[in-house]
Amino acid sequence: MDSIISGFVKAFSLIFHLDKELLGIIFLSLKVSGLALIIAAAIGLPFGAIIGLRRFYGRDLIISVLNTFMGLPPVVVGLSLYLILSRSGPLGFMGLLYTPSAMATAQSILAFPIVASLCHSAIVSVDPIIKQASVTLGATPLQVTITIMKEARYGIMSGVIAAFGRVMAEVGAILIVGGNIAGYTRVMTTTIALETDKGNFELALALGIVLLAISLMINMVLHYVQKLGVRTK
Amino acid sequence: MRLFKSLLLSVLVLSVVSVPAVSAETRIRCASTTSTQNSGLFDYILPIFEKKTGIKVDVVGVGTGAALEIGKRGDCDVVFVHAEEFELKALKEGYFVNRYDVMYNDFIIIGPSNDLAKIKDMKSASDAFKRITETNYFFVSRGDRSGTHIKELSIWKKAGIEPKGQKWYLEVGQGMEKTQRVANEKKAYTLTDRGTWLATKDKDKLEMSIVLEGDPILFNQYGIMAVNPERHRHVKYKEAMEFVIWIISQEGQKAIADFKDKNSNQLFIPNAK
Numbered sequence: 001m002d003s004i005i006s007g008f009v010k011a012f013s014l015i016f017h018l019d020k021e022l023l024g025i026i027f028l029s030l031k032v033s034g035l036a037l038i039i040a041a042a043i044g045l046p047f048g049a050i051i052g053l054r055r056f057y058g059r060d061l062i063i064s065v066l067n068t069f070m071g072l073p074p075v076v077v078g079l080s081l082y083l084i085l086s087r088s089g090p091l092g093f094m095g096l097l098y099t100p101s102a103m104a105t106a107q108s109i110l111a112f113p114i115v116a117s118l119c120h121s122a123i124v125s126v127d128p129i130i131k132q133a134s135v136t137l138g139a140t141p142l143q144v145t146i147t148i149m150k151e152a153r154y155g156i157m158s159g160v161i162a163a164f165g166r167v168m169a170e171v172g173a174i175l176i177v178g179g180n181i182a183g184y185t186r187v188m189t190t191t192i193a194l195e196t197d198k199g200n201f202e203l204a205l206a207l208g209i210v211l212l213a214i215s216l217m218i219n220m221v222l223h224y225v226q227k228l229g230v231r232t233k
Numbered sequence: 234m235r236l237f238k239s240l241l242l243s244v245l246v247l248s249v250v251s252v253p254a255v256s257a258e259t260r261i262r263c264a265s266t267t268s269t270q271n272s273g274l275f276d277y278i279l280p281i282f283e284k285k286t287g288i289k290v291d292v293v294g295v296g297t298g299a300a301l302e303i304g305k306r307g308d309c310d311v312v313f314v315h316a317e318e319f320e321l322k323a324l325k326e327g328y329f330v331n332r333y334d335v336m337y338n339d340f341i342i343i344g345p346s347n348d349l350a351k352i353k354d355m356k357s358a359s360d361a362f363k364r365i366t367e368t369n370y371f372f373v374s375r376g377d378r379s380g381t382h383i384k385e386l387s388i389w390k391k392a393g394i395e396p397k398g399q400k401w402y403l404e405v406g407q408g409m410e411k412t413q414r415v416a417n418e419k420k421a422y423t424l425t426d427r428g429t430w431l432a433t434k435d436k437d438k439l440e441m442s443i444v445l446e447g448d449p450i451l452f453n454q455y456g457i458m459a460v461n462p463e464r465h466r467h468v469k470y471k472e473a474m475e476f477v478i479w480i481i482s483q484e485g486q487k488a489i490a491d492f493k494d495k496n497s498n499q500l501f502i503p504n505a506k
Contacts, residue, residue, distance in 0.1 A: 087307035087465060095467070097308055098262065098293065179262075179293035182276075194294075198271045199410060199432075 007205030048119025122155025307465030376404030
């Protein structure tokens, strides 16, 4: 119990005396996860829209695969990506291993199925009357798509938020492809894992609390944006 | 929705602008073990080397097996590990070149302060293990395939005893500190590394003491070697060798000896030849 209390105390002192190293770590976390989310959304949202709106052969299989991949073990993603990016692997010539880019790639692979699958769910739950109505009013297929996506935006946003939570909390994949190099690829979660290994439980817990606080702030902003979208309907 | 768009845009701009400016400085990558990294040794010695040569050393701390594998695949320039047998094997297979002994730390056998099994005047670790089995004391084992556990098993093997399944043999599957605490509670003997022992014995109020040390089988030798540039042409062999030569030089060896943990104990004894 003592450790938990002193963990909280330490967390507050960390927040109030943000040193340069910790700021760098926090910033890198946000950058890697933010970049991963942008990549995942850029590919995942159109992908989710297509499987939500179109009916084609193999669609059910794709949906099942996507849903399964929402639970991809990060360590497996990390290891596979490591073998691909390794100097002895197919993309080794790019020299990407142990860089923030490799970490963002790993996280976007983890985020993609969540964004795509939840985007698809949001779209299929839009009232079919809306589609019929817009077609009747003479909308082009692209305009129909945009109308439906607008209707589904609350659910789509939920998918993005869920994916963000997943990548911010993730440690297994980025530890393998990032290497947790001090001042270069060390982020919040890998720092927490390292400090736990070192036996600095209070510091590790404090960093965990800081991470949660940051996630809370970001989620409050995202939720505000989400609510905004509903009110202007 | 406008707010959403501007927010998304600002995140996008921020992430593009802040892509790490990897400066022109030379960086080499060193695969090493978690134990070395966690001790804080690198935080102490690397700045000295970097100041002298301008070469930045990025340390990837993984298990010994993984560190060697990373080196074999050409994903680092130099490896710094403690598994002599495996190091020599990989060296012979041509994955690495120029291996040197760097330093060692050691394992110790600890037991109840009153040492009722009377180990204290013994010299050999395997004899001590045998003695423990002949008494009624428990032996607590890490049981987690860690370096310490593997060392412990090799001592049992030398003693010719199969401990698994015996009622005096407790496999806890936990870290070193927890294992020591269990041994303390059970008034048992265990094998530990000196660093953990020195760092935790007072904090955890262990009523235990060192009963055996100094047997060569208890030494944990660390070695350094460069990835073979003929096998992986992209490696920074020249800079890696600068690091290797420095760490076995008088200056590097002194830095290792000067490194102390937060309780001012020396954790590694330099022994480059």
